[in-house]
Amino acid sequence: MSLSSSSKSSNLADRMKVLLSTGDGADIHFLVGENDGKKLFRAHKHILKLVSNVFEAMFRYDDQNGKNEAHSAEQSKAVEIPDVEPQAFKVMLSFSYADDLSELSGDNAMAVLCAGENFGRETKGNEVAPPATGHSQAVLLNNQTLYISGQTGIAAGSTNVVPGGARAEAKQAMTNIGEILTYAGSSFKHVINCNIMVADMSDFQAVNETIKNFFTEDTYPARSFFQVVKLPKSAYVMIDVVAIVQGQS
Incomplete structure (x- = not known):
């Protein structure tokens, strides 16, 4: 039996970008922003725990209190983050997953910095x-x-x-x-x-x-x-x- 070559990129950063974009296997949701500007982001706890002490502590607390037992991300209440701009949070996630700063600009740099202040x-x-x-x-x-x-x-x-x-x-x-x-x-x-x-x-x-x-x-x-x-x-x-x-x- 022959194996066909995979269509997936051999570049780890590219695969991580796809993982973030599709939300495949996501086990945490974030509702970021305020009022009509809110945006939902799907992410993965294990990845965020590696890059942020704040997320690591947050998820450890949830696990210790049994909040994640038998619950998928779709069934669980999203973590609300009203004091961060959605675009800044997106840039922070992209950097956390794939060292991707392609969407960082002079217009959002300060907002990204503030997001970094909040999350480790x-x-x-x-x-x-x-x-x-x-x-x-x-x-x-x-x-x-x-x-x-x-x-x-x-x-x-x-x-x-x-x-x-x-x-x-x-x-x-x-x-x-x-x-x-x-x-x-x-x-x-x-x-x-x-x-x-x-x-x-x-x-x-x-x-x-x-x-x-x-x-x-x-x-x-x-x-x-x-x-x-x-x-x-x-x-x-x-x-x-x-x-x-x-x-x-």
Whole structure:
């Protein structure tokens, strides 16, 4: 008897994407969002337990209390998550299953970050960059993706932006980012996205030239550059980045 070749992809990541998309064998449902924007997601407990301490604790509690005995995911009440945007939750699931960030964008990055805050992330910070007030210097999602909070031209040990205008502030902000990258085990060559906010768009050239000096031509990240009404401490520049930590080349 001959065996025909399988039509399934030989790539594990592709198979995991299909598993998430079809929900085949799913044993947990999530109802994410609020009001008319709610969306139902089907997932697999064993996979989520591997990537999130929060999910691991949640499912262990359910198991210990016998909530899952003789119940399929279709019969069980969905876990409601009203404080997370459905698209952000979808991106988080895609990354958890298949390291897939194809739907991550500047529009949803902060929402994805907030989802990571809720479902098991590690914060990163050091004493070389200015301490964060009311938030983390950076958040490491799934031990792979580093989201660094907006950095201004404030040097460690100071409470004011450096003198010299937008160019000097951009250099200091990037220096702060470099320190956080190093502390987290990454570097500028692993930065994949950079958002630049300025108080005056006429500073575009000076700021852009300064930031480019921290990268090589073959490692330029995706970038957004926009003017805002006002920045903290009346700064001229604020910069945030996303970088890869695990699997560096």
